[in-house]
Amino acid sequence: MPSNDPPIFRARDIGFVYPDGTTGLNGVSFDVPKGDRLALLGANGSGKSTLLRLLSGLSFPTTGTLEAFGEPLTEKSLEDDAFSTAFRRRVQPVFQDADTQLFSPTVEEEVAFGPLQLGDPSRAASAVAEALEGMSVSHLRERAPYRLSGGEKRKVAFAAVLVLNPEVLLLDEPMTGLDPRSVGALLDALDDFSSGGGTIVVATHDLPLLKEMANRAIVLSEDGRVARDASVDDILADRPFLESHNLAHIHRHHHGGEIHTHPHEHGWEGTMS
């Protein structure tokens, strides 16, 4: 739905160069309006994670400008405590590696970290209880995060982030390595978040889940440029495009005695389309 608010993010001609000199991103420009469900697509190495880090305010572009909520998002602007607190309350990343996201001795302390730092400490305890309930992990509150299963870790990471009631979620490959039930739970959580007015930016190369999570996609090419910015439906319908950007593959199939090839993706239900 079109909105008159300024876009959550405005990226103009973003470039990013790694410390060893390789180019991560090149001339990337896009807007993220409020309420969008945007996917960042691209093969490994195309810069999706880097772009998410830029949107999270954890790294900063080498060239170009990035604005969040109408204000420039730079290292300097985040030095101002007021601005950085406001920004961090509204924008929360969920990292690919759950282990780095969970650094507290217990799940309860983990989820409490954000509210204690950013919110009202006196309300922290009740907010934590609510968030744990919401992700169905209340029974894990005294456990050490590093001892949990992959799915549990991911749910705790979500709880730790949702407890802050952010406006924007930035997710990096959120479903990697999860069992079907966990995937279902997380998809539901994202759905609730989105229908509550939240904005989602998710980086992935997992096509089957794409339609569940996003309505728009930006495809990054292997040299870090924007190859396409369109609706998910349009992109998924364009097979040659998918193949040329390493999003779908061709390999040999053995059917009975026959061997043939055709382009397809593997669905996580085990079906092929």
Added chain:
Amino acid sequence: MHIPDGTISPSTAVVGYAAVAPFWFIASRKASKELKSAAIPRLGLYAAFSFVLMMFNVQLPGGTSGHAVGGALAAIALGPWQAVLAVSAALAIQAVFFADGGILALGLNCFIMAVALPFSAWYAFRLLRRGRLPELPAAAVAGWFGLMIGALLVAIALGIQPALFRAEDGTALYFPFGLAVALPAMLIPHALVAAPIEGLVSALVYGFLVRSQSGLVQDRPVEEGRMKLWPAWIGLLLMILLTPVGLLAQGTAWGEWGSEELEKLAGYLPKGFAAGQLESPTHVAPDYVIPGLPDMPGYVVSAVVGVICVLALVWVLGIALRERKPAPGDS
């Protein structure tokens, strides 16, 4: 080199904390702008590396333990102030969780290994670089030098304990060996094993990090022109203040051989001291606080002579290492 609790007097411990506290606060203030930046995890990394390095230690009879510290590496790669925080953190973790180094002694341990060592190594590195030595050999020598300074300070801190703090029956209340034992016990193994390792680690890891362009080394070009030398003056002053105390050990009731050892070790004392110039105090008050140093007229003279000798040495070094600027008119 960690000093355990019970081997130094509470007064020595207080001096240790007093000496290190300003460095902790200044280092923290300098780092406070970096709290949200990548400098902090990088700092923790060097701290953790130092921690692991210090775990490889060997007990030295007559001293404490011998090991490399990694403080020289941190100083060369990040600057001495960040090294203060990094090595202090490692020492604190070791003291609290692994009983390596005491809690009362933590101030002194940090002053020696987290301040004196990194700063010495850093100054040595910069001096050597100004003398056109390539980075890796400079780091190696600087690492060796920094660690030796640390070993020396530990030996002195421990070795003066028996002279200053004794029970009524004459036994030592804290560290029981005098300078004559502590100095060789610490200096020789460190000079031969631990300090070369510190130098090696400093050079090789620093080289690796620079080559790998990982962003783990703070970019600091070796500046032309004057370095701020006032901290070196303070260090010098401290060393001067410490050295006459060594002669107190000459007066210990036990170990006549002690004074002979000290003469053999004359190289560690400024050349200005003439043996026997100072009257050793005959009473060391069995008290809980450092006794006021007895009136020693000779002290002043020897200290001044000592300072002059050291300054002369520094001046000569400075001339030797100065970059030669072509004078106008030279071809």
Added chain:
Amino acid sequence: MASRYRKALDEFGAMLGVGWDTERSARLAGWLQNRDPRCKAVAALALLITVALVRSPATLAVLYAFCLFVTATSRLSVTRLMRRAWIAAAVFTGLIALPAVLNVFTPGPTAVQLPFGWAVTTTGLTTAARLLLRALTSLHVLWLVVYTTPWNRVLAALGSLGAPAPAVVTLGITHRYAFLLTRMAGEMMASRSARTVGHIDGARNRAQITNAAGTLLLHSHHSASAVHGAMIARGFTGRFRSLEPFRATWRDVVLVLLALALSFAAWSIDRHAF
């Protein structure tokens, strides 16, 4: 060379397993665990200073026994802490204390005559006992705090006591990554020796070890930066905060007063009786 490193790492790994288990005991329902960490720190400091001031091994032994008693009452494993303290005291203070028994270093009345004119003196034994008991008791006092306080609370307490944020943050990160590094170092050494057949000459060995050390640094840095990023993203600006704010109750004040009283008593008895 590598095998010596690996052995050292194995030993440290074993020690580390012991070293990092404070979190578990810190969450038991003992009376010390429920005390305000700041008051515990003050009480411990008073005792540590007392231990350093007391001269008689007898007084030290009484203080040590008292520590053991307190340990038992707060759901901590007395035998485990005792064993750890004895080992640590033996390792770090043993070589200092042991030679001190000899007449060469501590002259005095002979207790045990040894060949070559050496002897163990009574004064030497006193000195050694003093050193060892000091080491033991100091460690135990320290661990009464460390084993009853979750590490996060320690960091929060330091911050609230005025320690500068960068110092506390560095401490926190170092704690976490010292563990990670040592574990990774052990794994790298293990996998390296698994891949190595035959003898490696010194220079290649050193080069490999250096590269291993360097790679270890880079791996750990990657993890450390990632965690730091996660903390920053959730608003970290340098202060560690706890769910339960620090609240010193009358019980905590009593703890401090008791510790001070005990310290003074021990010191004056020691001073007058010995």
